[in-house]
Amino acid sequence: MKATIRDVDVTHRRVFVRVDYNVPMKEGQITDDTRIRASLPTLEDLIQRGAKLILASHLGRPKGTADPAYSLAPVAAHLSRLLRRPVAFPGQVAGPEVADFAQRMQPGEVLLLENVRFHPGETRNDPELARSWADLAELYVSDAFGTAHRAHASTVGVAEHLPAYAGYLMDKEITVLSRVLAAPERPFVAVIGGAKIKDKIGVIESLLKKVDVLLLGGGLANTFLAAKGFDVGASLYEPEQVDVARRLVEQAESRGTHLLLPVDVVTAPAPEPDAPREIVDISAIPGSSQALDIGPKTVEHYRRELMSARLILWNGPMGVFEVPPFAEGTYAVARAVADSEAESVVGGGDSLAAIEGAGLARRISHLSTGGGATLEFLEGKILPGVAVLQDRA
Numbered sequence: 021m022k023a024t025i026r027d028v029d030v031t032h033r034r035v036f037v038r039v040d041y042n043v044p045m046k047e048g049q050i051t052d053d054t055r056i057r058a059s060l061p062t063l064e065d066l067i068q069r070g071a072k073l074i075l076a077s078h079l080g081r082p083k084g085t086a087d088p089a090y091s092l093a094p095v096a097a098h099l100s101r102l103l104r105r106p107v108a109f110p111g112q113v114a115g116p117e118v119a120d121f122a123q124r125m126q127p128g129e130v131l132l133l134e135n136v137r138f139h140p141g142e143t144r145n146d147p148e149l150a151r152s153w154a155d156l157a158e159l160y161v162s163d164a165f166g167t168a169h170r171a172h173a174s175t176v177g178v179a180e181h182l183p184a185y186a187g188y189l190m191d192k193e194i195t196v197l198s199r200v201l202a203a204p205e206r207p208f209v210a211v212i213g214g215a216k217i218k219d220k221i222g223v224i225e226s227l228l229k230k231v232d233v234l235l236l237g238g239g240l241a242n243t244f245l246a247a248k249g250f251d252v253g254a255s256l257y258e259p260e261q262v263d264v265a266r267r268l269v270e271q272a273e274s275r276g277t278h279l280l281l282p283v284d285v286v287t288a289p290a291p292e293p294d295a296p297r298e299i300v301d302i303s304a305i306p307g308s309s310q311a312l313d314i315g316p317k318t319v320e321h322y323r324r325e326l327m328s329a330r331l332i333l334w335n336g337p338m339g340v341f342e343v344p345p346f347a348e349g350t351y352a353v354a355r356a357v358a359d360s361e362a363e364s365v366v367g368g369g370d371s372l373a374a375i376e377g378a379g380l381a382r383r384i385s386h387l388s389t390g391g392g393a394t395l396e397f398l399e400g401k402i403l404p405g406v407a408v409l410q411d412r413a
């Protein structure tokens with residue numbers, strides 16, 4: 021158990037709060053503010069208890085230099101509206117001006133630093149940068165679960181110099197995901213989709229040891245279909261991962277875990293809105309076609325499994341859901357997860373987008389703000405940004 025901000029007196033103290041405001045933006049506008057809203061319980065509590073908040077986040081992957089396209093200025097403005105109070109934005113990551121401002125802060129005041137990745141020291145966990153941030157504050161709080169798999173100056177380096185606590189979002193993510201790993205309600209059904217099988221091998225392998233049923237969809241299911249000897253035509257699949265997929269299929273069989281693959285798919289020559297679609301059995305994928313979504317029979321099978329689950333974990337879309345004709349499988353899974361009486365945990369940007377897009381967010385027990393971080397946590401890895409936080413006495 022990690023110590024949280026509940027365990028510490030924050031009154032009149034300067035608190036360096038690492039948040040994950042790496043939100044999607046289009047032409048300077050925030051298109052989804054879930055991650056910002058998810059940090060509000062922590063921020064509001066700290067403000068109400070008279071702390072002075074110095075917030076830090078990254079946005080995108082600028083290469084260690086200031087790049088206006090990745091400025092957190094729009095985030096500061098949006099946060100100020102959500103908190104209904106001013107958010108100071110000096111436009112700098114560190115330096116004397118920031119230090120001066122921090123010294124003069126009053127209880128309840130909020131300061132947001134500029135994108136920490138504008139500084140080359142952030143991603144290489146530069147000790148001097150970490151020290152300079154630690155000098156700004158008396159306490160460190162992390163609510164940046166989505167970035168906890170990165171050992172950077174703002175997620176690890178600075179925390180090593182200060183008493184370090186979990187915020188409410190961090191605490192909730194750790195608590196829910198730990199419970200999923202340690203003592204899952206059964207039947208435990210996991211749904212894994214998306215494109216990059218290589219990124220998800222680890223989590224699939226680890227889940228096979230824990231779940232009762234594993235449902236696979238999306239591009240990565242094609243590699244499993246190929247491993248089972250099906251001809252996947254022109255579909256996206258990873259030939260060099262076929263052996264790994266075969267090994268996982270064998271592992272599932274020997275453990276008695278039900279590993280379900282699509283039985284039918286929606287195919288087209290290309291993932292384009294007006295491409296001619298065809299629903300085919302997986303044994304009849306035309307050589308020039310791509311499998312771009314799971315088919316209706318597969319949806320029915322997967323829905324049945326989900327409806328009888330007691331715990332559901334979902335990560336990754338069932339097809340190219342950004343292109344409407346190939347979105348039905350993903351939305352059908354989203355509805356089944358919402359309709360099920362199981363406790364449900366959904367993570368990953370695309371799955372969350374499908375849940376939000378279908379207006380189902382309120383019917384999911386836990387929407388994880390992490391993508392890569394959630395997967396690594398579920399693989400059983402110790403995340404550096406979690407390890408650095410104090411254990412509860």
Ligand SMILES: Nc1ncnc2c1ncn2[C@@H]1O[C@H](COP(=O)(O)OP(=O)(O)O)[C@@H](O)[C@H]1O
Pocket residue numbers: 213214215216217237238239240256311312313335336337338339340341342368369370371391
């Ligand atoms: N059958 C498929 N063929 C090609 N691409 C697919 C297929 N199914 C899903 N995808 C693509 O996978 C992408 C998401 O993959 P990935 O990054 O692995 O998942 P996540 O974003 O959940 O981590 C989406 O952009 C989607 O279009």
Ligand SMILES: O=C(OP(=O)(O)O)[C@H](O)COP(=O)(O)O
Pocket residue numbers: 040042080081166167170368369389390391392393
């Ligand atoms: O959005 C994030 O990761 P995610 O896309 O895996 O959820 C985090 O903010 C981490 O960002 P990074 O992968 O650039 O280190």
